[in-house]
Amino acid sequence: MSACEAISIYIHIPFCTTKCTYCAFNTYTNQESLIQPFTEAVARELRIVGSSAPGTPAHTVFFGGGTPSLLTPRQLDAILQAVTDSFVLAAGAEISLEANPNDLDRDYLAALRSLGINRLSIGMQSAVPSELALFARRHDNDAVVRAVSAARAAGFDNINLDLIYGVPHQTLDNWATSLNQMLALQPEHVSLYALGLEDGTPMKRWVERGQLPAPDDDLSADMYELATERLTAAGYEQYEISNWSKPGRACRHNLQYWYNLPYIGVGPGAHGFAGGIRYSTILNPQRYIRALQNDAADCPFPLTPAVAEWTALDQRGEIAETLIMSLRLTRQGVERAAFARRFGVDLLDVHGETIERFARFGLLSVDDERVRLTERGRLLSNVIFRELV
Template sequence: MKPTHNPLAVYVHIPFCHVKCTYCAFNTYIGLDALVDSFVEALIEEIKYIGRVRPSQRVGTIFFGGGTPSVLTPAHYTRIFAALHDSFAFDGDAEISLEVNPADVSYGYLRALREIGFNRISIGMQSANAHELRLFNRRHDNDAVARAVSAARGAGFGNLNLDLMYGNPHQTMGDWENSLQAMLTLKPDHVSLYALTLEEGTPMQDWVEKGRVPEPDDDLAADMYDFATAQLGAAGYVQYEISNWAKAGHECAHNLQYWRNMPYLGLGPGAHGFANGVRYSVLLSPQRYIKTMMALDGNAALLDYPLTPVVDQVNVLTQKDEITDTLLMGLRLIGEGVPRQAFRERFGIDLLDLHGDLLRGFAARGLIAFDDERVKLTDQGRLLSNLVFRALV
């Protein structure tokens, strides 16, 4: 299959969960197991539709997120991969990632996924402390994480990420140190650390509002971030993005596509995409998604790329929009920042000609550093990144 376009990323959203985490505001559903087979059929139809609109696009990364992608069986993924290979041209070294819940996976399951074509796995550890996992309504314990990591390594995954959360209600620095140490003992190739955010409509947000749990302490969360940065650096991890660290060569290529504001397709209910100057999202309801994709008239005219019949919202971007997005995303990259030459080639203007006074002002305050090659946040700027980002909007 001959590639016809520049490489892009593909995100596939699997909206099913066995239980709902108390902090989660993603488009996920429990109690819909009976829809899984129909969902897979609809997803395959969506993949094929994109393949008809623009055949054989070159793909460098695919990321299956959720929800809980490990709800699907290897048989499901075999069929999904067949559709992807029929519709896209995979790079030879394409990064293909899957998020899993450590309570779901076994060596046999992971070995089957590795043979299908997955080569990167992200395990939702979140915490090593039982009281935090109970607060989150997570189904696993720390032993399950260790078993999942061992199974993944045995199955042949040489690129493994672990997620942790900090700034949680009731969390102490001792709790955080325990989680970090437990995580480091498992020797992941990549680490993602996320500060808890109180999302509208979640049980966690409701509990904080009603005083059932304390509001997260921002100052303590900042101390936890600083402590983790030092610990991970000492353990040989390089911080390449505000929330992400990796051993050399194990940076997440898929997420780099986002942070460089490069094109990616979003497939599945609630997925978001950006391609051809358009940001879009797929309708949320799995039932409507399935009904719409399975009722397609094969003779109907195809929509303009990257749209499909299940796209629910579309935002056509101006150049100003793309410039702002490129700056806000690129400044999250610690070493890379926003390369000035690439910015000039993409937008026809130099960053300092566009925002020179603002950037020089932030540089004088020690928040931004720039030279002939790039503009990036300083260590202090990372801690005050929202201040910088707001000024650039």
């Protein structure tokens, strides 16, 4: 990896107080006793990666999960200290933390600010009590309102709110209620996710057994359209299939993924891509902690003893991943000049036939500067992505 290529750092916090009924993330409940040894292991993992590529600049840090707001300020500080000791963190770096609204009181928020955390992502999910109950979320809508107000008072001026649509029994009116409540809080950034029925989740079981209706694709499309209209009218710009922001407030960390640029992933079950290597770490927190007690002398960048799987990408693989990720960027798409600089070849020389075919079907738009999904193309993006790999 070039020494001047700024990376992003993702830190996976695999603990939650309760498990939401739709969630298939690598998170664990009733494991609070592991949080302190986990903190020490993450700090060690960061130091191992940093020591194998000294002087690597970093420009974003993202505490994701799981529920990062379960960590105390002292634990977050220990991890951030390992970041700044091991990487050259840019002045003005974006440092985000995902949080459950119930955890965000004034003292905690003030402590986060004093640590340099400057972006909050609050899991709102819905403003409708019956939907929050179906999700088994531990917060209600008042908690979101209180959390956003306390975050503003603590000085946070970059807040993301998440909502979920396409939920069993959700009506268009309910969805409008959640959108209105969310917009009233004036977040700088909004992420909207269609409910996925993930293997092993109660939500999927309930639908399979007929205890809940399956999500209705047509209704979900109407919800997406309604959201697009409301957000545009409220001054948000869509920049990715599921993400909108106020001008200049796109999430820099997530853009790193969508440009397919390098990022380090630490913590159990984290993924990373750096030095041409894509990797993932051990899922189980106890095994992860134990692995990081091992000698790391032979680990080349970006690997550590906690890495469970890794693969070196050749240029063909990196091109395919870059196209799939960047086509998610609704405004920018794949920038042809940047693509040519990075890979030394014109995009149309590699995938011209496929791109021109989808352009003829009205699914891609192509000009001298970029290739983008059209609105119709966004609905059929999986078909396009399959052909590009």
